[in-house]
Amino acid sequence: MATERAKNLGKRIVEYPEDQPSVISSKDWVHNLARDPKDFAVQYLRRLFPILGWITRYNVGWLTGDIIAGLTVGMVLVPQSMSYATIATLPPEYGLYSAFVGVLTYCLFATSKDVSIGPVAVMSLQVSQIIKYIDQKHPNEWSGPEIATNVAFICGFIILGIGLLRLGWLVELIPVPAVAGFMTGSAINITVGQVPGLMGITGFDTRAATYHVIINTLKGLGRTKKDAAFGLVGLFFLYAIRMTCDYLTRRYPRRAKMFFFISAFRSAFVIVVLTFASWLYTRHRKSAKGTYPIKILQTVPRGLKHVGTPNIDSQLLSALAPKLPVATIILLLEHISIAKSFGRINGYKIDPNQELVAIGVTNTVGTAFGAYPATGSFSRSALKSKSGVRTPAAGILSGIIVLVALYGLTSAFFWIPTAGLSAVIIHAVADLVTKPPQVYKYWRISPLEFFIWVAAVLVTIFSTIENGIYVSLATSGALLIFRLAHPRGRFLGRVRVHANDSNTSHSRDVFVPLANNHVINPQIRVEPPPPGVLVYRLEETFLYPNCGVLNSEIVDYVKANVRRGTDVRLIPLSDRPWNDPGSRHGADSEWEENQSKPVLHSIVLDFSTASQVDTTSVQALIDTRKEIERWTDHPVEFHFASILSPWIRRSLVAAGFGYDYRIQSARPHDVAAIVPYDDPETRSPVSKDVEAVDVEARDSKGTSLYDNSYGAVRRGEAATVQIDTPYFHLDLAEAVAAAEANFLKLSPSTSSHSVGK
Incomplete structure (x- = not known):
């Protein structure tokens, strides 16, 4: 019917002209190269500071959500930061330095409202492994904080360069099961490493391979100390509060918000109670040697004691070179995966390149405050999201809380039992372990990726987190190449x-x-x-x-x-190709x-x-x-x-x-x-074999814009491809x-x- 209508309109035939793309004239290829440099620079600078896009529209409604989220995250950030610093074998104040710089700096460069940057368990574990490695290679040459600060600087500089060069797509080459695999293995590694501190068991290296730590912990159960009374009780109440609040939320959904905040403050509440109990128990029990019956943090320096020009040692950087790739990978992978996850959940899109810029700036600037490597935290980001955060500005309030803790609460930090911090760590990192239903989904969706997850977990547990990451990357790359090289x-x-x-x-x-x-x-x-x-x-x-x-x-x-x-029967055997001789003379069945x-x-x-x-x-x-x-x-x-x-x-x-x-x-x-040969073009x-579709193309006077009488195409039709x-x-x-x-x-x-x- 459309063809008949076109004929009635008296339209002529439309021929689709030959129009091959070229490197010289292609709009898609050259247009980007020919953009106005000034416009390109302006857009590039605007993307570097996403805060300029939303700060001018900030309002009271957003402020309410940001205050609630900032306070909530800040209350959790203080005890977690000190706990994670102990994983990194650093004094607890370095965790607070990293937390303060992370949450304040990130809001300037963030494209995610939910992510909270600061010390994280997996990176802290890697820092401890790096410090151990340097101490073995160069005994007593550099202190732990010096090593950690240099790692933060060089890794931050590398990630900043990747972000500025807009190479964030490289992160997409690593699949989710590979990331989940080494995160699960690392979480198990951290949990096992914290059990001796939870129980007060000493006398062996808690940074060794996971299975070694498990064996030594079981052997040392007889050496359990009074620290277990604080650690086990703290861990019990952390889970008890969360499970109770989850139950009450289901039972009384109208009060879900109240139960959520009670659950959110459980870490801070448990640390406060344990600290008060520790003070009551240990304040009059100091021995002649200056020790206490349980292990406590003791002196935490007040304020930002290490602000200044960072001491970047070229010899130390050379010694760190073998460990820098895996540290860089952990920083960018963990952050990007968390940012993308919360972007999908809450309906916005992140810019991976800009997120890498944020991580890079945070870590390079953090070295001036004595901070060690920081990246996005899953548990704090989830808490921030559920608290109703509206913009990245919530991090400013979290940073203020950390600063208040550094200047006003360090005397109270003296009495915090380290077993209580171990309980906080175990409770936090348990959420990083991939749940069985999710693992089963890996198996259902892609069995090969399931085995990548298994390999990453096993290698991380029985070797090191570094080897676990390299196995994840190698197996993922091998699978990608295999799939590309063996298409269906x-x-x-x-x-x-x-x-x-x-x-x-x-x-x-x-x-x-x-x-x-x-x-x-x-x-x-x-x-x-x-x-x-x-x-x-x-x-x-x-x-x-x-x-x-x-x-x-x-x-x-x-x-x-x-x-x-x-007919190969007619060709002499001597003239047949060696690789396709065909049947012998007289054999007619094949023919x-x-x-x-x-x-x-x-x-x-x-x-x-x-x-x-x-x-x-x-x-x-x-x-x-x-x-x-x-x-x-x-x-x-x-x-x-x-x-x-x-x-x-x-x-x-x-x-x-x-x-x-x-x-x-x-x-x-x-x-x-x-082998080149002559083949003139x-x-x-x-x-004359052309497919056609109906067209209606006329100018303002009603005259056809095309004039062609190509025989293979009827009047009122146009070729769909070049004729x-x-x-x-x-x-x-x-x-x-x-x-x-x-x-x-x-x-x-x-x-x-x-x-x-």
């Missing part, structure tokens, strides 16, 4: 699908794999393509790592299912079987999933055509469907594809021959129809056998 492809057949509703009934052809793939109902009969036609769908992008596999799959299928054009197969005329390639090609893959496609035509002993049409990228089309045209195969001058030619001819490359088609159905039509025109009486039937 399917030979397709046709299924007629009928749709009926109350008013209309229509049907359409759907192309599905010929072989059962356990997705299509096996009871449905898939109709093979007509004799002489093959339909193949790539299920991966077509690049150099996988083009050889696709070449072999198509060529092997052709040799197994279509007729060989040359008779060959004659029963159909003659191949066309191959239709579905490129709907191919986003890119390269020189090697295009050359492999040329080789595929040559091998097939050597087997059939006559030219074979290659049709391409659903090429949506102009650059893929440009590449195929450059190799000679898309033109009428019957014209010898249009035959594909090598584009990456190892000629202008490709125009074919001089008729073997490029808009979709698979049209491509198969064109291949069938050409075959019927050339071979009216075809064999009754279908290829691959």
